[in-house]
Amino acid sequence: MGIEIERKFLVKDDRWRSLGVGILYCQGYISSEKGRTVRVRIIGNQGYLTIKGPVSSRVRSEFEYVIPVEDAKEMLETLCDRPFIEKKRHKISLGDLIWEVDEFFGDNQGLILAEVELKDPNQMIEIPDWIAEEVSHDARYFNSNLAKNPYSQWEENKT
Amino acid sequence: MGIEIERKFLVKDDRWRSLGVGILYCQGYISSEKGRTVRVRIIGNQGYLTIKGPVSSRVRSEFEYVIPVEDAKEMLETLCDRPFIEKKRHKISLGDLIWEVDEFFGDNQGLILAEVELKDPNQMIEIPDWIAEEVSHDARYFNSNLAKNPYSQWEENKT
Numbered sequence: 022m023g024i025e026i027e028r029k030f031l032v033k034d035d036r037w038r039s040l041g042v043g044i045l046y047c048q049g050y051i052s053s054e055k056g057r058t059v060r061v062r063i064i065g066n067q068g069y070l071t072i073k074g075p076v077s078s079r080v081r082s083e084f085e086y087v088i089p090v091e092d093a094k095e096m097l098e099t100l101c102d103r104p105f106i107e108k109k110r111h112k113i114s115l116g117d118l119i120w121e122v123d124e125f126f127g128d129n130q131g132l133i134l135a136e137v138e139l140k141d142p143n144q145m146i147e148i149p150d151w152i153a154e155e156v157s158h159d160a161r162y163f164n165s166n167l168a169k170n171p172y173s174q175w176e177e178n179k180t
Numbered sequence: 181m182g183i184e185i186e187r188k189f190l191v192k193d194d195r196w197r198s199l200g201v202g203i204l205y206c207q208g209y210i211s212s213e214k215g216r217t218v219r220v221r222i223i224g225n226q227g228y229l230t231i232k233g234p235v236s237s238r239v240r241s242e243f244e245y246v247i248p249v250e251d252a253k254e255m256l257e258t259l260c261d262r263p264f265i266e267k268k269r270h271k272i273s274l275g276d277l278i279w280e281v282d283e284f285f286g287d288n289q290g291l292i293l294a295e296v297e298l299k300d301p302n303q304m305i306e307i308p309d310w311i312a313e314e315v316s317h318d319a320r321y322f323n324s325n326l327a328k329n330p331y332s333q334w335e336e337n338k339t
Contacts, residue, residue: 051231052211052218057259059211059218059231070229070245072210072218074259082258084251086229092243099241100216100233 025073025083026139028146029157036151037122037135043109046123049101053165060165061096068093079142079157104128104171106164118146128171131178134162184232184242185298187305188316195310196281196294202268205282208260212324219324220255227252238301238316263287263330265323277305287330290337293321 048062056075061068068090074082097105104127111122118137125132135152156162161170172178207221215234220227227249233241256264266286272279277296284291294311315321320329331337 051216052213054211054213057210070231072229072255072259082254084247084255086245086247088243088245095241096231096243100231 023083023085025081026079026142026144027081027136027157028079028139028155029162030135030137030148030155031153032122032133032135033151033153037111037113037120037149040115041111041113041122043111043124046108046110047097047105048164049097049103049105050165050168051096051100053169058165061093061101063090063093063097066090070096079139102168104168106168115149116147120149125167125172128173129167130173132167132172182242182244184240185238185301185303186240186295186316187238187298187314188321189294189296189307189314190312191281191292191294192310192312196270196272196279196308199274200270200272200281202270202283205267205269206256206264207323208256208262208264209324209327210255210259210261212328217324220252220260222249222252222256225249229255238298261327263327265327274308275306279308284326284331287332288326289332291326291331 044064046062046064048060051059051061058073060071060073062071068088069085070088070093071083071085106125106129107127108123108125108129111124113120113122121136123134123136134156137146139146160166161175203223205221205223207219210218210220212218217232219230219232221230227247228244229247230242230244263286265284265288267282267284267288270281270283272281280295282293282295293315296305298305319325320334
């Protein structure tokens with residue numbers, strides 16, 4: 022079992038782009054109820070099955086297993102809700118932290134989120150100057166919710 | 181990915197008891213919605229995580245992964261609905277079939293179900309004479325439903 026402790030932010034501009042390369046992620050949810058999520062993810066040619074518990078004070082239990090990519094493809098096709106979450110994840114190492122900047126596509130096109138994983142929920146961190154407001158506690162930005170109510174459908178983003 | 185094709189029956193009497201030994205199973209459900217179930221199971225000192233799709237004409241997709249028993253215990257404790265399913269599974273080999281007789285305990289005490297896994301949904305099988313009526317299509321007998329509405333709470337079983 023792992024523990025996930027993370028903070029999540031919007032970004033101000035494109036300065037993060039020069040700091041890391043992006044890798045494509047495709048993921049879907051078999052279930053996301055009562056704060057528990059069951060996620061199927063494909064990164065490159067590897068599948069992952071991940072169970073997460075409810076979020077409590079930035080901390081969340083996480084159980085992740087590597088699975089055959091064929092299983093992941095079949096579960097995405099036949100068992101996961103639509104739309105899938107499609108994003109390019111850019112890993113950026115700054116000091117002793119790794120920032121993950123997720124650039125979303127598909128139904129969440131236009132959204133960019135920066136996450137940083139912490140060792141301790143109260144760890145002090147240096148915030149890069151391309152980071153904008155924190156959205157850690159805004160449930161709309163949970164990936165499992167972006168799969169149900171994607172960014173392009175938010176009232177303020179409708180054209 | 182696997183395909184599960186099975187038929188499920190009640191039993192008439194105890195004749196099956198002399199035909200196989202029983203092993204304890206404890207399992208719980210992280211999710212069981214829209215016909216998809218996410219099950220955590222412990223058999224002996226091994227954990228399993230199993231995803232199943234909706235049942236269609238006796239056939240069901242099934243993805244099963246071996247996981248550390250510590251993960252399984254922690255998921256049962258912290259993420260699974262109560263009550264758990266506790267049962268002793270007796271594997272009985274008859275001809276080229278393997279019958280699994282599940283003797284339930286806890287909130288499902290009193291229930292005994294015999295399952296047989298088939299290679300083909302229309303496979304002809306020989307039914308042992310200790311088998312009673314078929315309940316393959318009675319959703320109350322799905323293990324995921326026995327975890328929500330256990331046998332001891334069924335109207336006809338209340339004393």
